[in-house]
Amino acid sequence: MQVVLDGVGYAYGDLPVLDGVSFSVAEGETAALIGPSGCGKSTLLNLVGGLLQQQVGRVSTPGAPPAGCLNPLTFVFQDFALLPWRSVAGNVALALEHHGLGRKEREGRINEVLTLCGLADFADALPRQLSGGMRQRVGIARAIAVKPAVLLMDEPLSALDAQTRELLMEDLVAIWARERTTTLYVTHNLSEAVRLADKVVVLSRRPGRIKRVVEVPVPVFERHKLDHAAALQALQDELWGLIKTEAQVADREVQDV
Template sequence: MSAVAATVSASAAAMVRVDSLSKVYPGGVEALNSVSIDFPEGQLTTLLGPSGCGKTTLLKIIAGLLPASQGSVQVDGRPVTGPGPERAFVFQDFALMPWASVLRNVGFGLELRGVARSEREAVAEKYIIQVGLAGFEHAYPHELSGGMRQRVGLARALAVNAKVLLLDEPFSAVDEQTRRKFQEDLLQLVAQERKTFIFVTHSIEEAVYVSDRIVLLSRRPSRVSSIVEPAIPRDGGTEEIRRNPVYLDTVEEIWQSLRQYLD
């Protein structure tokens, strides 16, 4: 079976369910048209499609940051009516508080929930170490590189222990070397945390590298074109993935599927 023709595993439980979702912006711009997707628990699913197809719109509706025009979103069986503690968003532009240290930025979500300072700082320190920023707890955003600031944003999302992590092109603002390291780190986080990750990227190579599933979206108004499940063994280590013929074949197959939208 080809990768693009692959279907969702029936045994995977849906943590996030998007049902017949449509979004029309003021002025009549239709971004999404009757989109239905299930996002399995404990997996990373990537939204991939032509530029302007509504990937970020869909992500923000799942986050509760935008209202849908029609349809519904459920997270863990509950309807989404706005932001909630079971979801955490990692923004493309870092969205850090410039006046706060790394420690406070990472613990800020817990601070908003009223968690005691000693407890939230202990949790923040755990995730600061996990994303590779040990020793920078008391640094400020302007003292960090772009890659380090993005690690702070990821640690902040992890610290609130949300069931669903929503990542909007989180690696687009960093250089290629840092981006590759982030991709490796993300694979390890998915394996360790067993949360539901929903990832937006423009990069086919990145999507195939990090994803359990890839949802291909059509040109706006966006629909689900197909779902890809890259059958790439990951037990040989992250450095082996890009050398695997299945990786190369899947990248090419997705490109052939998406190039129609560029004509």
């Protein structure tokens, strides 16, 4: 499935948050959303996911969901939101309940995603026994267990330390290569955006408007190589140049509230 936004606007009462946002995410593509604080990134994600009702413009997801899809639009949040009394396997199983799956298929899906996310040896562990990175892997495994058509990720790595974030970025690249899930990824971290996305959608200060859509020219599996470090750093510098001034203004606004 694709994600298509056409002239999308949104306001919370008298406060406009998004204005005339139009872009698309092709099937199997990953698009990162960046911009100053308060520019409407999470609001846009919630509109795509149906957590907010559309006000202006149109959000659509043309195309057919993949075979075995149980939930076409699936979120991964910064907060791991794991049930502390359930094991790793039990937390993943939560997403599969009430879908009418037989025991064999349900267990097969759980084992598949635990292996894919590097959790096979931790199936019986409780969340409190895991590091932050491992807990977020559980959240990702739970999300992809339903074989979503579109994955909506709202700063999923922001609570993690730098080393853990690097490891999880490698995991995400491998997962997306296998699953080919259309992904909309909200982040404040420019290095994440450049490392993971096929393209980066840059939003302006509130109300968020499209400033630029920047394609990342280096194939995702090549980006860890030193040969591409200079080009990717230049792209990251370009993105920072697009948002720096407005980010400074937004930061002062947040502090004044």
